[in-house]
Amino acid sequence: MTSQWLLQRQGISTVMGERPAELLRALAVLGEPPGPEHAVIAKALGLPDVPDNASYSDVFLFQLYPYASVYLGEEGMMGGDAADRIGGFWSALGQVPPKEPDHLSALLALYCDLIAPSSETDPAQEALRAQAASALLHEHLMPWVFPYLARLRELVGGFYGHWAELLAEVLENEHSAQAEATDVPVHLKSAKELSDPRDSEAADFLAGLLAPARSGVIVTRADLGRMAKELDLGLRAGERRYALEHLLGAEPKLVLGWLATEAKRQADLHRAREPILGAIADFMAGRASRTAELCVALAEESEASDASADREPLATVGLSDS
Numbered sequence: 001m002t003s004q005w006l007l008q009r010q011g012i013s014t015v016m017g018e019r020p021a022e023l024l025r026a027l028a029v030l031g032e033p034p035g036p037e038h039a040v041i042a043k044a045l046g047l048p049d050v051p052d053n054a055s056y057s058d059v060f061l062f063q064l065y066p067y068a069s070v071y072l073g074e075e076g077m078m079g080g081d082a083a084d085r086i087g088g089f090w091s092a093l094g095q096v097p098p099k100e101p102d103h104l105s106a107l108l109a110l111y112c113d114l115i116a117p118s119s120e121t122d123p124a125q126e127a128l129r130a131q132a133a134s135a136l137l138h139e140h141l142m143p144w145v146f147p148y149l150a151r152l153r154e155l156v157g158g159f160y161g162h163w164a165e166l167l168a169e170v171l172e173n174e175h176s177a178q179a180e181a182t183d184v185p186v187h188l189k190s191a192k193e194l195s196d197p198r199d200s201e202a203a204d205f206l207a208g209l210l211a212p213a214r215s216g217v218i219v220t221r222a223d224l225g226r227m228a229k230e231l232d233l234g235l236r237a238g239e240r241r242y243a244l245e246h247l248l249g250a251e252p253k254l255v256l257g258w259l260a261t262e263a264k265r266q267a268d269l270h271r272a273r274e275p276i277l278g279a280i281a282d283f284m285a286g287r288a289s290r291t292a293e294l295c296v297a298l299a300e301e302s303e304a305s306d307a308s309a310d311r312e313p314l315a316t317v318g319l320s321d322s
Contacts, residue, residue, distance in 0.1 A: 020174060021116040027167045028108035031066060045166065048159045059160050063220045064152050068102040071144035071218070072187035076211030078102075082187055086140055093132055104145070111136050115174075134178050139185045142175060143280055144212065146273055147266070151218045172276055184283045188213055194291050197298070206241055206248075209259070209291070216270065216287030217263045219244075227258050252302045260295035263288045 026041045030050075038050040060066050065078065073082035083102045090097035090110070098106050114133035118126065149164040191213035197205035208214040224243050228235035231254045236246045247255045267288035273281040 020170060021112040023170055024108050024167075024174075025112045027163065027170065028105040028112065030163055031060075031105040031108070031167075042159070047162050047166075051159050055160075059152065059156055063155060063222055064148060064218075066104040066148075067100065068104070068107065068140055068144055068187075071148060071212045072140075072191070074191050074208075074211055074214060076207060076214070081190070082213075085187065089136065089140060102140075104148075107136065107141055111141070111174075137171075137175060137178060139187065141171065142277060143185045143188055143284075145171060146277065147212070147218055147270065147284065150269060151220065155220065155222050175276060182279055184279050188280070188283055193287070194294060196294060198301075206245055209244065210240055212284075214287065215263070215291045216284045216289070217259075217266050217291055219259075219262070223262065227255065227262075231255065231258060253299045256295045256299035256302065260292045260299065263292035263295060267292060 026045065030038060030041055030047075033056055034050050034053055042048070042050050067078045067083075068086060069078050069080055069082035070076060073080040086107075087097040087101040090101050093110075095110075100106060111133060114129050114136065118129065146168060149168045152164040153161050191211070194208040194214045195201075195204045209217070210219055212218050219240065221240060221243075224240060224247070225235055227233075228247065231247075231251060233247055233250055233254075236243050244255075267285045270281050270285035270288055274285075
């Protein structure tokens with residue numbers, strides 16, 4: 001951290017406690033493509049210099065997409081049922097959903113509107129606002145935003161690393177101020193588990209690996225690059241699924257072993273969040289642990305099949321649809 005960041009910490013903590021909506025709104029703006037106002041906001045928060053559009057694109061358009069549906073949907077992609085469910089939440093509040101209702105900045109801005117001081121004098125209406133804010137936080141932000149911000153801090157430093165750290169701290173403070181929720185959010189409960197490719201289509205297994213709600217694991221382009229480098233494999237350009245499929249086809253045992261290790265690591269990170277997130281962290285840790293166990297079993301079967309028969313690598317672990 002920079003010395004400026006440390007000097008600002010006490011002031012930020014005060015704002016966090018007394019005017020959290022203002023702080024969150026500022027952080028929401030910083031999660032959008034850099035604009036003229038970003039430098040002013042960053043300076044006020046003691047953050048490093050605002051990066052350029054290319055740096056923003058590398059983080060948010062190529063590595064960690066800031067859309068809830070990517071992490072909460074069965075498809076692991078933008079849109080789908082998860083985005084529709086979030087759009088329905090906006091509508092239930094009497095608002096017209098924006099074009100991207102599940103974008104992190106849009107969700108933070110909506111939460112700010114709900115917790116900001118209001119001229120409303122009707123206690124019942126105030127209670128409804130508070131209830132809506134709690135639902136937004138628990139159902140549509142908490143299930144994905146902490147692992148998302150943690151992975152962002154792992155992959156990048158500088159401005160966005162500090163931004164993610166501060167945002168996580170503010171949201172943790174907000175979450176602790178809410179009544180503890182014991183239910184697993186609908187997004188997660190409705191997502192099926194990662195399928196076993198020995199019992200289902202390989203395409204569904206591959207899609208599930210890249211859908212955090214199913215696998216419990218966030219796998220980025222940078223992770224695939226790191227995997228290829230560590231295993232001395234070639235990484236094909238293109239979408240994550242295409243690159244992962246090629247890696248599995250080349251060296252299934254090594255790649256599955258790497259995925260198992262990474263899933264175990266992320267399962268441990270989920271468990272470390274249990275004091276904060278409770279049932280959500282427990283659910284995600286369970287998903288990641290099952291992914292690790294499945295990958296270990298498939299790697300062992302791949303090794304045994306390679307030793308006993310001359311078969312295509314993908315077919316040995318049930319990863320071939322042909």
